[in-house]
Amino acid sequence: MTTMEAPATREIPYVSAVAEAFAQLMREDPTIFIAGEDVALYGSVFGVSRGLLNEFGPQRVVDTPIAESGIMGLGLGAAATGLRPIIDIMFMDFMGVCMDEVVNQIAKMKYMFGGKAKLPLTIHTMAGAGTSMAAQHSQSLEAWFCHVPGLKVVMPSGPYEAKGLMVAAVRDDNPVIVVNTKTILGMKAHVPEELYEIPLGKAHVIREGTNFTIVATGRMVSESLKAAELLSADGLDVEVVDPRTLQPFDTETVVASVRKTHRALIAHEAVRFGGIGAEFAAQIQEEAFDYLDAPVGRVGAPFTPVPFSPVLEKEYMPTADKIAAEVRRILGKQV
Amino acid sequence: MTDIAADVLLDIHNRMVRIRTFEEEAGKLMESGKIPGALHLYVGEEAVAAGVMVHLRDSDQITSTHRGHGHLVAKGGDLQKMYAELFGRATGYCKGKGGSMHISDLDLGMLGANGIVGAGPPIAIGAAFSNKYRGTDDVTCCFFGDGASNEGTFHEAANMAALYKLPVIFVCENNGFGEFTRQERHQAIHDIADRAAGYGMPGIVVDGMDALAVYESAGEAIARARRGDGPTFLEYKTYRYFDHVGVRGMGVIYREDSEVLEWRQRDPIALMEARLAEQGLLSADGAAQVHEAALAEVREAIAFAEASPFPEPSALMEDIYTTAAGAGGAA
CATH class of the missing domain: 3.40.50.920 (Rossmann fold)
Known part of the structure; x- marks a missing residue:
């Protein structure tokens, strides 16, 4: 047996790998903004956007009302008009509140418009049980979205994957749903400091x-x-x-x-x-x-x-x- | 109205006539089975689209509804590509993949008709956010109906628009019916604009059959948005001559014919033509010429569409993803 690992640079937790990906991507591309519930001042309830408000300001790190349809529409409309949004849906269970935007609008706009639309939109959300958060804060609903043509779905398994897949997702010109798992946010592994991509669609x-x-x-x-x-x-x-x-x-x-x-x-x-x-x-x-x-x-x-x-x-x-x-x-x- | 330039008045009139002609001919083609699927026709509501759109640049966006042809015609859409789309042809705006309910022109900022009632408002605030983010003074006009004003999406978007002071205008086309359900049977208020106060934005009720009233109210709201002073809610009281889908509209279970005839007494195009005549800007002959020109243009568009090829079957699997490589996941 051999275990293939990322180059040994430094070990950081999963949550920091995600936050680092966001910050480095935002430095690279001024059209990227992140919006969601408590992503700015609070740095997200999971810590994935900690530090972003200080560095990028409230125009690019946007606290929203608790209004998932509105938030998702914000991302959709912005993506269709030249920006590259990252939309944070705090718990994957809350995707139920914005399913029309995701399934009927975002996934289909390009096809329905004969290929003209480009939606470089990343939806970041958090799945998984194991924290006694019960039935509405613990689900893994990735199969729902894999069933919808027009969407891409990634599910990182560790810190190295979390950063590399996030970079690929955000740089992709299609809507990509990044499903992170809340119970492995503390998992540590080697994560390169520089920006790197893990190609989508490759096992x-x-x-x-x-x-x-x-x-x-x-x-x-x-x-x-x-x-x-x-x-x-x-x-x-x-x-x-x-x-x-x-x-x-x-x-x-x-x-x-x-x-x-x-x-x-x-x-x-x-x-x-x-x-x-x-x-x-x-x-x-x-x-x-x-x-x-x-x-x-x-x-x-x-x-x-x-x-x-x-x-x-x-x-x-x-x-x-x-x-x-x-x-x-x-x-x-x-x- | 006297201080509105003559060319603007004539432009509004022309847009209304082109919409009506487009819609009446489309209705006939749907009834005869030549156009597949369902059409939601805009006849009776032309003053709203024309009076709003005459203020907009190509770079301003609109979000539309299932009743969207009128919006795209008024925004400057290409009638040939529109008809080709209604006929499901490869030369259509959406290569025959969208049809009536998804007709769009992103180059004109038309972010799509939409098959989901209430889908527009969240998209509109995104476009407006983008305008502000990119430092432009472009605005987004969000068209929706009385029915959509009950969708949660409208309320979420209205709250966020006011909170972020976004350059968006909520254009509520209150035609009195959510599909076949009369307004008083779907909401407890008479003026939907009352809801605007709840979100901290101005709400104005306007006669939606009067194109000049539409023009003036929309002009103020759009100027306000361009200045960075935030959103406005405009409620236009208007009327759908035809049914929710298709043409009929009279002899139906959900309303009296007398009501339809009463609204038709205040037909937006007739009203505009009377005013233009009164001002000496357009004679009866002149008006007839506008109608004839519109009909000729529409017939040409229909001929183009009917002569156009259908999409190749292989087009089925194209345009799903921006880069085809690796997409689709097999099966």
């Missing part, structure tokens, strides 16, 4: 292996790496693939991995039913059916709203142990 083999592929998104990448260690005791050599971008999905890299290992499981924190893992599994079976030695497995949250009580939430959360258990089940090795 990353984060751990090479020979006889099982786990395709994991967001926080589940680090959980899958732990699961891979657990499974190595069973003699399994697990490959972990991080798609990084969910839409467009890098079918090629994932399928190449499965053709090599002959077994696959998809892990995400979102509810399993109708999750993005279902699409990934379908694509794997379409493209690598003859190579598969076992059904494609999926680990995700059970089909329930996210509960409040820590005991229930622990039961809800997908983890390394659950991933490892599902791999063993697939292989007919009941725990």
Whole structure:
């Protein structure tokens, strides 16, 4: 097994990687502004925009009313008229309040207008359970947006990915939704100081292996790496693939991995039913059916709203142990 | 009105006539099945689009509605590209991908008709924010109806427009109906402009059948926005001669024919022509010529559209993303 990592420069937490990406991008391009609830004076409730107001001023770092449709429309109208907005939707659950702007307007404007519109708009939001914030502040709803033509969706798995994908998202001339995960904001890793891009639509083999592929998104990448260690005791050599971008999905890299290992499981924190893992599994079976030695497995949250009580939430959360258990089940090795 | 230049008056009249002609011919083509889908026609409301748009530059933006043809005609839209779009042809404004409800011309600042009621206001504040951010004195006119004034999007946008003092003008075309539901059955107030006070912006009620009243009120609001003094809410009382969709409009369950006829007594184009005649600016013959010229132009546009090719089937998967490479995610 080899683990591929970013060049060893310095270790910073995920949250700082995001904030640094914002600041460096804004220095580079005066048409970039960021708007959202409490992004300016307070520096965002997650700290992702801390320091931006001081450096760039209130014209470019805009505190908004709590009005997600208005905020999203602000980004849309500004993007359609020459600016490159970053719109912060505090919790991904709040995307429900501005779905028309995202799904009916932003995603479709270019197509409906015969290709004329250009919307260089980044929507940044925070997903994930595990903080006892209950059912309306904990969801992972990325599959909703992957289903809508016109949108791109990225889901970073760590600090290095958070910065590089954010840079690519903001520089992209399409609407891109960046789904960060609140429970890994403190995760530290090597992050280059300079601006760098991780190309959208390219998966990353984060751990090479020979006889099982786990395709994991967001926080589940680090959980899958732990699961891979657990499974190595069973003699399994697990490959972990991080798609990084969910839409467009890098079918090629994932399928190449499965053709090599002959077994696959998809892990995400979102509810399993109708999750993005279902699409990934379908694509794997379409493209690598003859190579598969076992059904494609999926680990995700059970089909329930996210509960409040820590005991229930622990039961809800997908983890390394659950991933490892599902791999063993697939292989007919009941725990 | 006497201090309004003659060429401006004639320009407003001409825009109104072109809108009506465009719409009446489009209605016939929809009824005969030549234009696919649904048309929401602007007939009866022409004074609003013409009276507002005559103040605007190409670099000023507008957001429009499902009833959007009139807005684009008045903003200077190309009638051939408009008709080609209604016919679903490759030469249309949107290459046949948008149709009536998404007709747009970004070069003219027309940010799209819209199939979602109330979608315009949030987009309009974004464009207005951009105007201010980029240091221009361009303004954004947000057209919407009485129906949309009940959507949360309007309220969010109005609040933010006033808060940030954005150069946006909320142009409420109160035609008395949200689809087929009369205003008093969809909101408890009579004057929608009353809502403006709740957001800290001026709200004015204006006769929307009187193009000159529209012109004057819009001129003040637009000048205010250009000066950096913030948004204004203009409510224009107007009337939709036809149905929500299509042409009919009379002999319908949701209103009396007598009401339609009463409004038609104050037809905006007839009203304007009477005034122009009174001022000696346009004779009956002169007016007839304007109508004939508009009809000739519209017929030419229809001929262009009907002679235009449909999109290639391969165009289905084009224009989804700005760069095709890597986009689409397969499947």
